[in-house]
Amino acid sequence: KRLTRQLLFGKECELLKEGRVATAQALGGTGALRLGFELLRIGSNLSNESETKLVVYCSEPTWPNHQKVAHDGTRGNVEIRTYRYYDKEKKCFDFEGMLEDLNAAPKNSIILLHLCAHNPTGYDPSTEEWRKIANSMKANQLFPFFDNAYQGFCSGSLETDSFPLHIFLNSGFDEMMISCSYSKSLGLYNERCGALHVVTKSMSEAEAATSTLKSIIRPMYSNPPSNGASIAVALLSDKELKRQWEKELVQMSERIKSMRIMLQDSLEKHDPKGSWKHITAQAGMFSYTGLRKEHVALLRSKFHIYMTDSG
Amino acid sequence: GKPHILEVVRKAEKKILEKNLNHEYAGISGLPDFIKNSLEFVYGNDSKPLKSHRIAGVQTLSGTGACRVLGELLANFGKIGNNKAQIFVPNPTWGNHIPIFNNAGMEVKKYCYYDPITCGLDFEGMIRDIDSAPNGSTFLLHACAHNPTGVDPNFEQWKIISNAIKAKNHITFFDCAYQGFASGDSEKDAAAIRHFVDEGHQVAVGQSFAKNFGLYGERIGALSVVCSDPEEAGKVESQLKLVIRPMYSNPPVHGARLVNEILMDPALREEWVLECREMAERIKAMRQALRSCLEGLGSKKSWAHITSQIGMFCYTGLTQDQVLKIRSERHIYFTNDGRISMAGLTSSNVEYVGESIFQVTG
Numbered sequence: 001k002r003l004t005r006q007l008l009f010g011k012e013c014e015l016l017k018e019g020r021v022a023t024a025q026a027l028g029g030t031g032a033l034r035l036g037f038e039l040l041r042i043g044s045n046l047s048n049e050s051e052t053k054l055v056v057y058c059s060e061p062t063w064p065n066h067q068k069v070a071h072d073g074t075r076g077n078v079e080i081r082t083y084r085y086y087d088k089e090k091k092c093f094d095f096e097g098m099l100e101d102l103n104a105a106p107k108n109s110i111i112l113l114h115l116c117a118h119n120p121t122g123y124d125p126s127t128e129e130w131r132k133i134a135n136s137m138k139a140n141q142l143f144p145f146f147d148n149a150y151q152g153f154c155s156g157s158l159e160t161d162s163f164p165l166h167i168f169l170n171s172g173f174d175e176m177m178i179s180c181s182y183s184k185s186l187g188l189y190n191e192r193c194g195a196l197h198v199v200t201k202s203m204s205e206a207e208a209a210t211s212t213l214k215s216i217i218r219p220m221y222s223n224p225p226s227n228g229a230s231i232a233v234a235l236l237s238d239k240e241l242k243r244q245w246e247k248e249l250v251q252m253s254e255r256i257k258s259m260r261i262m263l264q265d266s267l268e269k270h271d272p273k274g275s276w277k278h279i280t281a282q283a284g285m286f287s288y289t290g291l292r293k294e295h296v297a298l299l300r301s302k303f304h305i306y307m308t309d310s311g
Numbered sequence: 312g313k314p315h316i317l318e319v320v321r322k323a324e325k326k327i328l329e330k331n332l333n334h335e336y337a338g339i340s341g342l343p344d345f346i347k348n349s350l351e352f353v354y355g356n357d358s359k360p361l362k363s364h365r366i367a368g369v370q371t372l373s374g375t376g377a378c379r380v381l382g383e384l385l386a387n388f389g390k391i392g393n394n395k396a397q398i399f400v401p402n403p404t405w406g407n408h409i410p411i412f413n414n415a416g417m418e419v420k421k422y423c424y425y426d427p428i429t430c431g432l433d434f435e436g437m438i439r440d441i442d443s444a445p446n447g448s449t450f451l452l453h454a455c456a457h458n459p460t461g462v463d464p465n466f467e468q469w470k471i472i473s474n475a476i477k478a479k480n481h482i483t484f485f486d487c488a489y490q491g492f493a494s495g496d497s498e499k500d501a502a503a504i505r506h507f508v509d510e511g512h513q514v515a516v517g518q519s520f521a522k523n524f525g526l527y528g529e530r531i532g533a534l535s536v537v538c539s540d541p542e543e544a545g546k547v548e549s550q551l552k553l554v555i556r557p558m559y560s561n562p563p564v565h566g567a568r569l570v571n572e573i574l575m576d577p578a579l580r581e582e583w584v585l586e587c588r589e590m591a592e593r594i595k596a597m598r599q600a601l602r603s604c605l606e607g608l609g610s611k612k613s614w615a616h617i618t619s620q621i622g623m624f625c626y627t628g629l630t631q632d633q634v635l636k637i638r639s640e641r642h643i644y645f646t647n648d649g650r651i652s653m654a655g656l657t658s659s660n661v662e663y664v665g666e667s668i669f670q671v672t673g
Contacts, residue, residue, distance in 0.1 A: 027559035226528035
């Protein structure tokens with residue numbers, strides 16, 4: 001838990017020294033998100049009897065499981081709304097739309113944000129855009145819940161990929177949640193290695209959050225699987241292994257970047273009039289190619305290339 | 312404590328490392344080979360419903376995970392109007408059962424089980440509660456080595472319980488956490504479950520491999536539901552996946568690979584049988600030693616229950632006052648209900664424990 005906190009926030013982060021981060025080892029990123037929503041359910045006193053609902057905003061589109069986790073974690077006491085994210089017409093990030101929707105969100109809404117390598121579009125806000133998002137959310141008293149599934153895997157740098165978090169911390173947010181997955185960055189997919197970090201206002205609140213998390217975990221699976229975490233700890237606590245890992249992160253992310261370049265080059269060669277810049281403007285594992293359903297079907301039947309209907 | 316690592320597990324781990332397997336996701340329901348082998352382990356190789364492919368099975372996070380996933384499924388489908396689905400658990404039961412099913416969205420009720428006078432089974436009370444529960448209720452039964460009391464029905468009693476449950480059309484969920492570890496014989500420990508299946512009950516079974524394979528930290532278990540036909544089994548599996556995906560997407564593989572390796576390799580399996588039997592025999596020996604010690608000291612009380620109870624735990628019959636006295640004076644730690652962990656007894660401490668119990672009970 002200590003090592004993953006350091007990995008996310010940086011060793012020197014004041015928050016860690018103040019003991020204001022509660023951490024729970026979780027079952028991958030999904031497990032961390034689930035713990036987060038269960039904690040929010042308890043913290044907001046949600047129940048079928050009270051009829052109050054948690055308002056949660058997900059990007060449109062987002063990883064499909066986000067909405068299901070939010071639903072089950074809050075036992076259905078949730079209203080899921082979306083904030084605009086992908087402009088289908090212009091095939092780009094709809095920053096203005098996102099900001100408008102966040103500005104209209106009710107106070108205390110939970111906003112699910114992708115820390116980097118947005119899944120599924122590949123579009124991430126720029127530094128300036130992140131600052132504006134943070135300011136908007138602070139002004140409207142919205143609660144940030146970051147989904148961090150790709151730290152290090154997106155740009156190749158662990159620090160670079162976590163910068164939006166620091167923008168938020170520097171914008172005066174004293175509470176937020178971050179779900180972390182080590183499936184992709186450490187390649188530990190089937191070991192279910194992840195963590196939920198809860199930033200609280202004080203050390204005693206962090207202790208209370210830890211205690212509540214335990215009461216959520218024990219009736220769900222008692223305690224987390226040890227194998228993946230043991231591997232992660234062995235790696236993170238050994239200078240040489242960690243260095244090697246950082247090198248491998250660069251290799252993996254560079255390979256993906258070079259694939260993007262090659263794909264875009266090939267597309268531009270065959271379709272010089274077309275606009276394919278978004279392939280390299282996007283980052284991470286996925287790309288919203290801009291292809292329509294009909295194109296996708298044709299690729300499948302004629303060329304045996306498989307992609308989701310969203311392109 | 313420092314749980315013992317089974318030698319056969321070390322061997323299995325080496326074999327797996329040599330295979331150089333990757334870390335690709337297992338799939339929502341888990342490793343298919345593991346599921347197949349663990350179902351055969353509990354239902355028996357010649358199980359009719361297993362052979363007819365009408366048992367829905369998923370890998371779970373040990374026994375806790377099996378209970379929670381089933382609980383969420385029952386909560387979704389077992390509602391009656393605005394009322395929550397109910398589950399009946401024995402009184403007493405493993406402490407975590409209650410928050411598991413509550414958190415899954417169910418209401419937990421208790422049925423009579425333990426008789427503190429005899430330190431044995433309140434059989435009449437149990438049958439009475441089975442009879443008086445609303446038709447079609449869900450009953451949680453401990454397959455063997457009841458936790459925390461160590462009190463199990465004998466086979467004749469299991470037959471009567473089966474008939475009583477059938478008469479009321481109840482659903483049975485067997486929590487099976489000690490197969491092989493209770494009597495030392497994994498076929499015998501599954502006898503109650505197999506009898507119910509033979510009698511036509513469409514049971515649900517939660518399996519844990521934490522104790523019998525010593526794989527506590529790996530979180531490996533399974534949940535299965537006996538259905539009417541393969542089509543229904545497919546539907547049930549689909550619903551189970553809908554519970555699992557928003558909880559943790561897919562299960563951790565390491566433990567599944569270990570259990571599978573041991574179950575499917577005849578040499579490893581044979582070794583496991585011997586090691587598990589050894590563990591169970593050691594505990595039986597401790598039970599005998601503790602009872603003999605107390606009887607040898609001239610205790611007037613009956614200590615027969617120590618050897619008639621089975622598994623890791625023993626409900627000694629000590630009162631809370633006696634428990635506190637033994638804690639402060641002799642530094643032996645019982646839970647307030649008089650329960651001790653038999654696994655904690657060794658040949659070097661059993662005399663001390665016996666003397667201490669004798670001191671406070673006379």
